[in-house]
Amino acid sequence: MSQFVMPSLGADMEDGKLVEQLIAPGEPVTRGDIIAAVETQKGVIEIEVFEDGFLDQWLVPLGTTVAVGTPIALIRSGDAPDPPDIPQPTDPFPAPPPPEAPQPAEPDQPPVSPEDPQLPPEQPAETPDELARVARQRITPAARRRAAQTGFDLSSLGDKDTISLGDLPDAPDNAAPKPLSAMRQAISAAMTRSKREIPHYYLADTIDLTAAESFIAVRNADLAPDARLVMGALYVRAVACAAQSFPEFNGSFDNDSFTPSTAVHVGMAINLRGGGLVAPALLDAATGDLADLMGRLRDLVGRVREGRFRARELSDPTITLTSLGDRGVSEITGVIFPPQVAIVGIGAADWHPRVVDGQVAARRVAHVTLAADHRVSDGHRGARFLRSIIDHLQHPETL
Amino acid sequence: MTAKDIRAMLTAQLGRIAPDIDTSRIDPTLELREEFDIDSIDFLTLITALGKELSLDMPEADYGQMRSFDDLLAYLQARTA
Numbered sequence: 001m002s003q004f005v006m007p008s009l010g011a012d013m014e015d016g017k018l019v020e021q022l023i024a025p026g027e028p029v030t031r032g033d034i035i036a037a038v039e040t041q042k043g044v045i046e047i048e049v050f051e052d053g054f055l056d057q058w059l060v061p062l063g064t065t066v067a068v069g070t071p072i073a074l075i076r077s078g079d080a081p082d083p084p085d086i087p088q089p090t091d092p093f094p095a096p097p098p099p100e101a102p103q104p105a106e107p108d109q110p111p112v113s114p115e116d117p118q119l120p121p122e123q124p125a126e127t128p129d130e131l132a133r134v135a136r137q138r139i140t141p142a143a144r145r146r147a148a149q150t151g152f153d154l155s156s157l158g159d160k161d162t163i164s165l166g167d168l169p170d171a172p173d174n175a176a177p178k179p180l181s182a183m184r185q186a187i188s189a190a191m192t193r194s195k196r197e198i199p200h201y202y203l204a205d206t207i208d209l210t211a212a213e214s215f216i217a218v219r220n221a222d223l224a225p226d227a228r229l230v231m232g233a234l235y236v237r238a239v240a241c242a243a244q245s246f247p248e249f250n251g252s253f254d255n256d257s258f259t260p261s262t263a264v265h266v267g268m269a270i271n272l273r274g275g276g277l278v279a280p281a282l283l284d285a286a287t288g289d290l291a292d293l294m295g296r297l298r299d300l301v302g303r304v305r306e307g308r309f310r311a312r313e314l315s316d317p318t319i320t321l322t323s324l325g326d327r328g329v330s331e332i333t334g335v336i337f338p339p340q341v342a343i344v345g346i347g348a349a350d351w352h353p354r355v356v357d358g359q360v361a362a363r364r365v366a367h368v369t370l371a372a373d374h375r376v377s378d379g380h381r382g383a384r385f386l387r388s389i390i391d392h393l394q395h396p397e398t399l
Numbered sequence: 400m401t402a403k404d405i406r407a408m409l410t411a412q413l414g415r416i417a418p419d420i421d422t423s424r425i426d427p428t429l430e431l432r433e434e435f436d437i438d439s440i441d442f443l444t445l446i447t448a449l450g451k452e453l454s455l456d457m458p459e460a461d462y463g464q465m466r467s468f469d470d471l472l473a474y475l476q477a478r479t480a
Contacts (some may be wrong), residue, residue: 223448
């Protein structure tokens with residue numbers, strides 16, 4: 001029997017609220033299954049189980065906020081569990097959704113999962129009204145995010161069946177002094193720690209993206225929209241390929257030592273509509289072909305837009321990529337997200353005159369920067385790492 | 400689908416991707432992605448949805464004809480007429 005605890009989903013997370021129990025006591029679980037969802041200031045995060053066995057019981061009722069490390073469920077390993085020694089209500093939970101269930105494209109729709117399990121009567125209900133309300137109510141992701149960002153108490157809206165963004169007061173006037181939202185506090189905590197603890201050094205260069213853009217145009221010409229590549233996928237793959245060759249930029253720095261990672265989980269800095277940003281990982285970004293990578297990138301961005309993540313995506317990035325896409329400014333230098341040790345920034349591509357084969361030519365050029373941790377690496381290796389990213393992008397067939 | 404239907408459908412799809420932007424307040428002649436603050440993946444999501452809804456290929460080579468709200472609307476209307 002082992003305890004399943006509230007995971008830490010990043011250096012800036014102190015607690016989380018259990019908002020979905022997707023497995024009923026007695027049901028089998030397999031490593032990697034999503035068994036619960038937790039609400040944090042970053043959104044709703046799906047929590048995976050890390051072992052095979054059976055769910056013995058939930059230790060925390062729905063709607064409860066608990067600190068990181070608090071046991072929230074008991075997992076029994078091995079064979080089928082004994083019949084529970086507590087009386088079970090019949091079918092206490094509706095069938096959980098398949099873990100990979102596609103999420104609705106409509107951001108304002110309620111989360112897709114049938115997440116309104118009736119509270120099992122045997123669980124201690126410390127605040128029955130609150131719990132009944134949580135169990136019954138659907139709160140849209142946009143409403144959850146606004147509430148988290150503004151500190152609005154959703155329970156003040158009573159027991160409506162569905163709470164959507166329109167039910168909440170507008171975000172406060174920007175001109176008025178106001179306390180930092182939870183999202184801004186989380187960003188502030190992580191970035192302040194970064195600037196306090198990490199001795200950054202910075203390198204910059206340019207990438208000729210002419211070949212990469214035509215690589216994408218040729219490839220996309222005959223593809224249906226949902227199979228097309230975007231440049232961001234090439235950026236992620238180039239960073240992942242380079243990080244495999246230069247392990248001192250890929251991993252985590254904790255307790256005065258650096259642990260390189262063999263897998264490359266590229267954190268993608270993604271802007272949130274309505275304010276703030278998150279940097280969840282595109283896991284194993286060096287594996288699979290480009291079509292597979294692009295599919296996973298779309299899936300990740302789609303879920304970010306709905307305010308829904310998987311736990312590992314927030315806890316496991318090994319390096320971050322921040323890219324302003326093709327509409328931003330020409331250059332961005334990132335702030336390392338602790339405990340990572342490097343962040344790559346790629347600005348918006350634009351036309352520039354460049355000398356190619358002795359001739360001045362109009363080429364598509366983007367600025368690329370590296371901010372890296374001087375405790376782990378130096379400028380010489382940093383320059384080679386940055387060159388490796390550039391080389392991959394200038395030879396897109398290597399991706 | 401009538402011209403009016405296509406406009407309503409385009410407005411609805413943009414509303415899904417950019418729920419915080421009021422379509423009546425944007426300038427329909429300016430860069431669509433700027434007006435709705437949508438990135439390349441959001442744009443691909445929009446194109447995918449429009450292509451499915453209207454059974455159009457929406458080739459990437461035609462993206463230049465989809466720059467503003469009005470351009471995109473005219474493009475869709477011309478191809479479904």
